[in-house]
Amino acid sequence: MTKKTSATTDNPAETGTATQGHAGAAVNARLSAADKVELYRKMMRIRRFEERSLRAYQAKKIGGFLHLYIGQEAVAVGCCSLMGKDDHVITAYRDHGHAIAVGMELNPLMAELYGKATGCSKGKGGSMHFFDPSRNFWGGHGIVGGQVPLGTGLAYALKYRGLKGACMTFMGDGAVNQGAVHEAYNLAALWELPVIFVVENNGYSMGTSQARSSAGELGQRAASYGMAWGVCDGHDLYGVRAFMAEYLDLAREKSRPSVVEIRTYRYRGHSVADPDNTYRSKAEVEEYRKTKDPIQVFQRALLEERVLDEASVARIDAEARVEADLAADFAEASPFPDLADIQKDVYWEADNPAERRSAGRLFFT
Amino acid sequence: MPILQYREAIRQALAEELARDPNVVVMGEEVGQFNGAYKVTEGLLDKFGPKRIVDTPISEAGFVGLGIGASMLGIRPVIELMFWSFYSVAFDQILNNAANVRYMSGGQINCPIVIRGPANGGTNVGATHSHTPENILASHPGVKVVVPATPYDAKGLLKSSIRDNDPVMFLENTILYGDKGEVPDDDYLIPLGKADTKREGTDLTIVTYGRAAILSLAAAGVLQQEHGFSAEVVDLRSIRPLDMDAVLASVRKTHRVLIVEEQKPFCGVGAQLAYMIQAEAFDELDAPIARLSTIDAPAIYSPPVEAEQLPNQQGILKAALGVLA
Ligand SMILES: Cc1ncc(C[n+]2csc(CCOP(=O)(O)OP(=O)(O)O)c2C)c(N)n1
Numbered sequence A: 001m002t003k004k005t006s007a008t009t010d011n012p013a014e015t016g017t018a019t020q021g022h023a024g025a026a027v028n029a030r031l032s033a034a035d036k037v038e039l040y041r042k043m044m045r046i047r048r049f050e051e052r053s054l055r056a057y058q059a060k061k062i063g064g065f066l067h068l069y070i071g072q073e074a075v076a077v078g079c080c081s082l083m084g085k086d087d088h089v090i091t092a093y094r095d096h097g098h099a100i101a102v103g104m105e106l107n108p109l110m111a112e113l114y115g116k117a118t119g120c121s122k123g124k125g126g127s128m129h130f131f132d133p134s135r136n137f138w139g140g141h142g143i144v145g146g147q148v149p150l151g152t153g154l155a156y157a158l159k160y161r162g163l164k165g166a167c168m169t170f171m172g173d174g175a176v177n178q179g180a181v182h183e184a185y186n187l188a189a190l191w192e193l194p195v196i197f198v199v200e201n202n203g204y205s206m207g208t209s210q211a212r213s214s215a216g217e218l219g220q221r222a223a224s225y226g227m228a229w230g231v232c233d234g235h236d237l238y239g240v241r242a243f244m245a246e247y248l249d250l251a252r253e254k255s256r257p258s259v260v261e262i263r264t265y266r267y268r269g270h271s272v273a274d275p276d277n278t279y280r281s282k283a284e285v286e287e288y289r290k291t292k293d294p295i296q297v298f299q300r301a302l303l304e305e306r307v308l309d310e311a312s313v314a315r316i317d318a319e320a321r322v323e324a325d326l327a328a329d330f331a332e333a334s335p336f337p338d339l340a341d342i343q344k345d346v347y348w349e350a351d352n353p354a355e356r357r358s359a360g361r362l363f364f365t
Numbered sequence B: 001m002p003i004l005q006y007r008e009a010i011r012q013a014l015a016e017e018l019a020r021d022p023n024v025v026v027m028g029e030e031v032g033q034f035n036g037a038y039k040v041t042e043g044l045l046d047k048f049g050p051k052r053i054v055d056t057p058i059s060e061a062g063f064v065g066l067g068i069g070a071s072m073l074g075i076r077p078v079i080e081l082m083f084w085s086f087y088s089v090a091f092d093q094i095l096n097n098a099a100n101v102r103y104m105s106g107g108q109i110n111c112p113i114v115i116r117g118p119a120n121g122g123t124n125v126g127a128t129h130s131h132t133p134e135n136i137l138a139s140h141p142g143v144k145v146v147v148p149a150t151p152y153d154a155k156g157l158l159k160s161s162i163r164d165n166d167p168v169m170f171l172e173n174t175i176l177y178g179d180k181g182e183v184p185d186d187d188y189l190i191p192l193g194k195a196d197t198k199r200e201g202t203d204l205t206i207v208t209y210g211r212a213a214i215l216s217l218a219a220a221g222v223l224q225q226e227h228g229f230s231a232e233v234v235d236l237r238s239i240r241p242l243d244m245d246a247v248l249a250s251v252r253k254t255h256r257v258l259i260v261e262e263q264k265p266f267c268g269v270g271a272q273l274a275y276m277i278q279a280e281a282f283d284e285l286d287a288p289i290a291r292l293s294t295i296d297a298p299a300i301y302s303p304p305v306e307a308e309q310l311p312n313q314q315g316i317l318k319a320a321l322g323v324l325a
């Protein structure tokens, strides 16, 4: 299923075409049965978290926008499962999946959606702005394409400090048309930075299909910067891992950047406010759900491998539902920030008065 | 004490901080091999090498954003904008990312980045190259804004800015680059947010910053000599944080205020100052607060007319006499 188009001699070799083939890829072959169950569980936890947050939104517990990751789980889980201690992740506003994939707990994530002080960003960021630098997760960014230079800078810092890591810089298929993205591509290629630009192509930027927004192949744009690039099926977790492992190696070992397009699909509207009746057919969504659902695809593989059975599948699902419900309970029971919290976390110096070196007023009326 | 140009003082600050902290990186267009568009970074590439002095393509959104990302992971980039005017193409990176990322992460991240370069009119380069965005920058909580007027201030403030853990916008001035002044060659720091009363006086307070402070000092000299009035010149040096105590202390002493800024008036720094002075020292005022700003239009090219569009010594003198009348 993986299609690769060679752009430079640095392009990693072909990784195979069928799920079974990907299961045998080195990064997957070394997974224990328990590791596989955990990967499956992570996707399930994302799915149930998203469904629970949708219910909370409908119950008016959550303000603003809510962009669900349902359907794309194999991308974040596949990519982030390959992270070593010096690998980093940054993404756009559809960030819940990445946050869970890097290991963030559901309680602070749900509490953030509820705008509570116990949220991962203390209720100051909201759905689009989850962060956990302790897990090398740098957000959660609301401006389409705006995070891409930042991810390039994280990679720059890794190289500057001599660390053998990579920064996976995620963006949507709509973001590829932002100028800042191209500036980042050029800098990454020019300075040989260990960054992987991961284009999560779910076919649509809001209500605009790829065909209506982007000229040419998305990944191929890398070629004009002399970067490696490739395309991968994002419905198959094994495939994502096998594919990404090679680009991560290229970044970590040779400090070469790349652009990878991972083809995926979102089942829900752009955000929960999108009635989803103007730009695609119900049949199209159903077709993806029936034949390509990343959780179903991986479940089938693990059932065949006898890593999972019907009972464990049901148990993992039930546990994920309970965990999401408990996160909602936690969020519900948590306090909102105080009015005094509004002006905290603005300036490092204001938050660390003992170490403040400047004088004068930092805040105004 | 050594006499240095303003640009040399900045260079000295850069060199000292580069030598002190291996995480400091100077980055921008033409900063290395070309020795700097305004020769501020001259010689630094030879001294520190290409890892520390980094020439960039013409990609402000790209390299400013890259610098912000690198700062989140412990690098301390000092990014040169050839002109601050070019901040407009990096606006999103500076004012959405650098200004907001600490807040939106609930305080988990900080961005110890400095963005520096000249921001001034008066060089006949037209509207695209003459922006003075200190008010626009300062209206974004999360960033700090510094505008030094003298070589001494430029060095001490830049060193503090580089050591600051918050993003600092450092606005220089091409007309001042050649100005000379005493600059100690030791490791002194000037804290951000401390105004400097550059001339003591009793009849009028001129609150100002940047090149307008230099012009105000000259005007204050004439005011004394030819009109017998004693003006106090308070150079803010830093717009955010702001040394309001120094401003108010001077107002309590002189009871008359003229604000001079090389800024368009609408929502300019002077508007905020005037509001705060009247709110906090209304009873001290013997006259309405006066304000001299740039004449409200895009920067005109025509050289003799541009000189009149900006606050100048004659204009300051006239405005001061108006407040004292
Ligand atoms: C600069 C900017 N322009 C427009 C928007 C509004 N907007 C938010 S998401 C979006 C679509 C982006 O689609 P894509 O990059 O494919 O990501 P996806 O939503 O599919 O994950 C738009 C237009 C924005 N947030 N930022």
Ligand SMILES: [Mg+2]
Residues within 6 Å of the ligand: A172, A173, A174, A200, A201, A202, A203, A204, A205, A206
């Ligand atoms: Mg999309």
